[in-house]
Amino acid sequence: MALRPLHRSDIVIFFSGGAISAERLALPTTPKPDPVNAGVGTGNLPHTSSPPAAIPPPPAIIISGVSLSYAGTYLFKDLNLDLPAGLCSALLGPSGVGKSSLLRLIAGLEEFEAGGKIDIRANSTSAPAELSGSIAYMAQQDLLLPWLDTLSNVMLGARLRGDQPDRARARDLLARVGLADREKALPATLSGGMRQRVALARTLMEDRPVVLMDEPFSALDAITRLRLQELAAKLLHGRTILLVTHDPMEALRIGERVFIMAGRPALLSEVPPPAGNTPRDPADADFLSYHAELLRRLRAADAQI
Amino acid sequence: MRFIRPLVMVASLALLWQVIVWLTDAPHFILPTPVRVADAWWAHHLTILGHAGVTLLEIILGLMCGVVLGVSSALALAYFRPARRWLLPVLVASQAVPVFALAPILVLWLGYGIASKVAMATLIIYFPVTVSFFDGLRRTEPGWTDLARTMGASRWKILSRIRIPAALPALASGLRVATAVAPIGAVVGEWVGASAGLGYLMLHANGRVQTDLMFAALLTLAFFAVIIYFIVDNGLRHALPWQPDKLPNHQKE
Numbered sequence: 198m199a200l201r202p203l204h205r206s207d208i209v210i211f212f213s214g215g216a217i218s219a220e221r222l223a224l225p226t227t228p229k230p231d232p233v234n235a236g237v238g239t240g241n242l243p244h245t246s247s248p249p250a251a252i253p254p255p256p257a258i259i260i261s262g263v264s265l266s267y268a269g270t271y272l273f274k275d276l277n278l279d280l281p282a283g284l285c286s287a288l289l290g291p292s293g294v295g296k297s298s299l300l301r302l303i304a305g306l307e308e309f310e311a312g313g314k315i316d317i318r319a320n321s322t323s324a325p326a327e328l329s330g331s332i333a334y335m336a337q338q339d340l341l342l343p344w345l346d347t348l349s350n351v352m353l354g355a356r357l358r359g360d361q362p363d364r365a366r367a368r369d370l371l372a373r374v375g376l377a378d379r380e381k382a383l384p385a386t387l388s389g390g391m392r393q394r395v396a397l398a399r400t401l402m403e404d405r406p407v408v409l410m411d412e413p414f415s416a417l418d419a420i421t422r423l424r425l426q427e428l429a430a431k432l433l434h435g436r437t438i439l440l441v442t443h444d445p446m447e448a449l450r451i452g453e454r455v456f457i458m459a460g461r462p463a464l465l466s467e468v469p470p471p472a473g474n475t476p477r478d479p480a481d482a483d484f485l486s487y488h489a490e491l492l493r494r495l496r497a498a499d500a501q502i
Numbered sequence: 503m504r505f506i507r508p509l510v511m512v513a514s515l516a517l518l519w520q521v522i523v524w525l526t527d528a529p530h531f532i533l534p535t536p537v538r539v540a541d542a543w544w545a546h547h548l549t550i551l552g553h554a555g556v557t558l559l560e561i562i563l564g565l566m567c568g569v570v571l572g573v574s575s576a577l578a579l580a581y582f583r584p585a586r587r588w589l590l591p592v593l594v595a596s597q598a599v600p601v602f603a604l605a606p607i608l609v610l611w612l613g614y615g616i617a618s619k620v621a622m623a624t625l626i627i628y629f630p631v632t633v634s635f636f637d638g639l640r641r642t643e644p645g646w647t648d649l650a651r652t653m654g655a656s657r658w659k660i661l662s663r664i665r666i667p668a669a670l671p672a673l674a675s676g677l678r679v680a681t682a683v684a685p686i687g688a689v690v691g692e693w694v695g696a697s698a699g700l701g702y703l704m705l706h707a708n709g710r711v712q713t714d715l716m717f718a719a720l721l722t723l724a725f726f727a728v729i730i731y732f733i734v735d736n737g738l739r740h741a742l743p744w745q746p747d748k749l750p751n752h753q754k755e
Contacts, residue, residue: 306651334648334653336645336648340649342667342668353649357660357663357664358659383743385744
């Protein structure tokens with residue numbers, strides 16, 4: 198089956214706040230909607246806080262009718278998902294279900310089959326944003342280059358594009374992740390938590406409205422992970438975030454929308470997160486009951502694979 | 503301690519050598535004693551060093567040509583897809599032909615001067631350098647290239663800023679092998695036909711049963727080969743301080 202590139206200029210209708218509607222599902226380019234997927238994206242969550250004075254406003258990511266197969270098996274087929282602008286959407290699911298593949302599709306690192314569409318756009322009138330200029334990517338490994346010091350690692354994006362890097366801003370970001378005194382250190386001399394903080398600063402340095410995070414904290418110990426979740430939630434607030442994770446607590450702490458991906462081909466379902474602003478306190482009684490419920494649903498999802 | 507240990511090693515090897523001479527009672531034209539070799543070295547040291555200079559020049563020029571050729575081939579292989587199909591078989595074939603068999607042809611084509619020896623050394627170095635660097639270029643951590651792509655880096659920038667630096671440790675091991683084998687190329691070339699160089703001197707001495715002089719030339723060659731290797735090895739270590747090549751602590755002295 199032919200693959201098509203990610204940049205396309207077909208008609209896309211934008212729905213603010215992540216709402217999905219019947220018209221969109223009836224679009225001629227959209228294949229037959231899946232009943233479970235169709236439910237995804239409904240429900241306008243109130244924006245608990247407006248994004249900080251970031252201009253331009255973060256765009257929404259609209260995924261429609263996207264299919265991906267490996268060796269004849271569909272990881273997902275005709276998948277529809279709206280990631281609302283300015284919010285953190287957490288994506289949970291069993292290992293190998295295709296969470297990371299979905300994130301890589303959005304990042305433009307993999308191609309999906311013809312008929313699907315992924316759009317990043319700020320509002321209904323604007324053209325789809327250039328994908329490569331809109332996203333920042335953060336992976337499970339810190340992906341720091343071992344031959345560059347922390348400051349140069351933070352400025353990697355500019356170096357790779359051949360731009361003049363903004364040293365002052367890079368220093369400021371290192372200070373904000375608490376590594377002001379380590380700008381000359383090589384990554385090998387830093388602890389795992391420090392390295393991931395440098396990676397976070399590098400992500401912030403890109404200053405993209407969309408941030409895609411693939412299990413960014415899963416290699417860290419529990420306490421470091423909690424701290425980094427707080428730091429990330431604070432510093433990335435107001436951007437459109439997709440957080441792929443296998444940790445339900447992480448999803449509930451910093452996810453403003455929580456999705457579960459299960460089955461093969463995978464289907465998506467949404468779980469309402471607890472009330473309150475992120476990062477949420479995991480010691481809260483309400484939080485714990487949400488956590489228990491989420492674990493139950495993840496177990497059920499795991500059994501499907 | 504760092505300098506005493508090799509001295510002790512050399513002294514013990516010389517002692518062992520002397521003991522073997524005593525035990526076998528070998529005539530000096532079969533196996534000269536270390537003292538006799540040392541005398542020969544001292545008696546002919548200007549000649550030996552003069553020839554050593556020629557061989558050293560051949561080795562260094564061969565190393566430079568081989569490294570430049572090997573590095574550019576590896577880059578071409580990594581960057582251009584057709585190059586892999588066209589160049590890789592040539593590369594393997596270049597190694598299937600024994601370099602020793604090529605030596606007479608090279609001398610025939612390039613003459614008795616140093617050009618044929620430099621070509622020999624280049625040929626023998628080319629393969630390890632190309633293969634190790636190309637291997638390093640192929641094994642870039644996929645996460646790094648993914649990250650670079652999301653940052654909007656061009657293919658060339660990914661190669662120059664990520665894949666090449668990441669492959670330098672692999673190139674360094676290729677260079678170490680190259681430094682170790684480069685003297686072979688030079689000396690083989692000199693054996694086949696030369697008017698100067700340690701290989702020529704050894705052949706000459708052998709023909710006149712000056713076994714002690716032959717040993718003196720051989721030891722000089724070994725000495726320079728070891729020195730070049732350590733210079734290159736040390737330089738590489740300093741050039742790549744981030745390379746995690748340290749042995750675990752319990753294996754270190």
